[in-house]
Amino acid sequence: MADPRNDLETLIELMAKLPGLGPRSARRAVLHLIKKRGVLLSPLAEAMTRVGQTARECLNCGNIATGDLCDICTSEKRANGQICVVEDVADLWAMERAAVFRGRYHVLGGTLSALDGIGPEELRIPKLRDRISAESVSEVILALGATIDGQTTAHYIVDELPGVTVTSLAQGVPVGGELDYLDDGTITAALNARKSL
Amino acid sequence: MADPRNDLETLIELMAKLPGLGPRSARRAVLHLIKKRGVLLSPLAEAMTRVGQTARECLNCGNIATGDLCDICTSEKRANGQICVVEDVADLWAMERAAVFRGRYHVLGGTLSALDGIGPEELRIPKLRDRISAESVSEVILALGATIDGQTTAHYIVDELPGVTVTSLAQGVPVGGELDYLDDGTITAALNARKSL
Numbered sequence: 479m480a481d482p483r484n485d486l487e488t489l490i491e492l493m494a495k496l497p498g499l500g501p502r503s504a505r506r507a508v509l510h511l512i513k514k515r516g517v518l519l520s521p522l523a524e525a526m527t528r529v530g531q532t533a534r535e536c537l538n539c540g541n542i543a544t545g546d547l548c549d550i551c552t553s554e555k556r557a558n559g560q561i562c563v564v565e566d567v568a569d570l571w572a573m574e575r576a577a578v579f580r581g582r583y584h585v586l587g588g589t590l591s592a593l594d595g596i597g598p599e600e601l602r603i604p605k606l607r608d609r610i611s612a613e614s615v616s617e618v619i620l621a622l623g624a625t626i627d628g629q630t631t632a633h634y635i636v637d638e639l640p641g642v643t644v645t646s647l648a649q650g651v652p653v654g655g656e657l658d659y660l661d662d663g664t665i666t667a668a669l670n671a672r673k674s675l
Numbered sequence: 676m677a678d679p680r681n682d683l684e685t686l687i688e689l690m691a692k693l694p695g696l697g698p699r700s701a702r703r704a705v706l707h708l709i710k711k712r713g714v715l716l717s718p719l720a721e722a723m724t725r726v727g728q729t730a731r732e733c734l735n736c737g738n739i740a741t742g743d744l745c746d747i748c749t750s751e752k753r754a755n756g757q758i759c760v761v762e763d764v765a766d767l768w769a770m771e772r773a774a775v776f777r778g779r780y781h782v783l784g785g786t787l788s789a790l791d792g793i794g795p796e797e798l799r800i801p802k803l804r805d806r807i808s809a810e811s812v813s814e815v816i817l818a819l820g821a822t823i824d825g826q827t828t829a830h831y832i833v834d835e836l837p838g839v840t841v842t843s844l845a846q847g848v849p850v851g852g853e854l855d856y857l858d859d860g861t862i863t864a865a866l867n868a869r870k871s872l
């Protein structure tokens with residue numbers, strides 16, 4: 479059995495590894511957890527244990543699943559012939575919160591990056607190609623970041639899927655966004671994609 | 676058995692209750708946990724479970740303990756006749772990191788606050804009075820924040836402990852500053868320049 483004093487230090491060290499928390503905020507968080515033992519610490523430990531036992535990667539799309547396939551891939555309602563390609567699961571969740579897309583997803587797990595040595599095989603792109611015919615896909619919608627790597631990845635996917643309609647999220651002024659706060663690239667993109675009213 | 680999909684949502688909701696994390700950073704943290712299941716999620720769940728089972732409040736000083744008394748209260752080496760009074764355990768940890776104080780602590784659990792209805796009974800002040808004779812205390816060092824409530828609490832403690840030498844951390848604690856935000860050097864300088872009240 480481990481030294482109980484070390485359990486506390488171990489907990490702080492592990493918490494400090496979470497994105498968004500450093501050593502100081504990890505200590506604060508652990509003190510908060512101990513104060514709220516009944517309503518927070520115990521439920522959190524249980525939720526982590528259960529998620530650790532059940533969560534896995536959907537074999538089809540890369541979303542988080544509790545079986546071989548995720549809820550979206552098993553739902554017939556989501557088989558509308560559209561696949562939205564995102565970089566990671568956080569982007570999939572952002573799309574789902576917008577509640578505007580009714581098709582399925584494909585989570586790349588990143589973007590092509592010569593610098594980081596990330597090629598197509600690392601990105602689940604071969605699996606995307608397989609899904610086109612397997613799921614009678616009519617349109618692939620790219621929802622990738624407006625970064626250089628994101629755009630490189632977009633161009634690669636277009637080349638990899640000849641004969642498939644590939645579209646991309648529009649670039650422009652965010653809803654509620656003030657022009658004065660936008661970077662030049664966004665303004666340029668918005669101007670180039672201007673529409674007749 | 677709970678719906679496994681809800682486990683993930685429950686985990687995100689609980690994580691969002693931690694200080695320093697909001698809904699967005701909680702989602703990011705949970706995705707990170709799932710990606711690092713073996714090296715982070717499982718050890719974290721175990722550490723939380725163990726801390727939840729073992730951590731309690733030291734009956735003497737209010738520090739976090741694994742038995743009735745904390746390591747500092749059970750260590751004879753720390754019985755040097757000095758008690759350092761802090762607001763909370765985070766402040767105690769900050770003092771210990773500075774590694775300059777060799778006595779024991781007394782964790783008030785807050786400061787007197789008419790506004791928040793916090794009186795002496797809520798603050799473990801009666802227990803502090805008991806310890807003066809029980810532990811042959813020669814000096815009580817107040818390491819309270821340089822806030823109005825902190826200073827009110829300091830004056831109250833001085834009045835409550837007639838005949839006891841009560842000192843306070845020196846100027847060097849910035850006005851309005853909280854102890855836990857200070858670097859080790861500032862804490863060391865403030866302790867060394869402490870003044871009699």
Ligand SMILES: [Zn+2]
Nearest residue numbers: 536539548551
């Ligand atoms: Zn899926």
Ligand SMILES: [Zn+2]
Nearest residue numbers: 733736745748
């Ligand atoms: Zn103690």
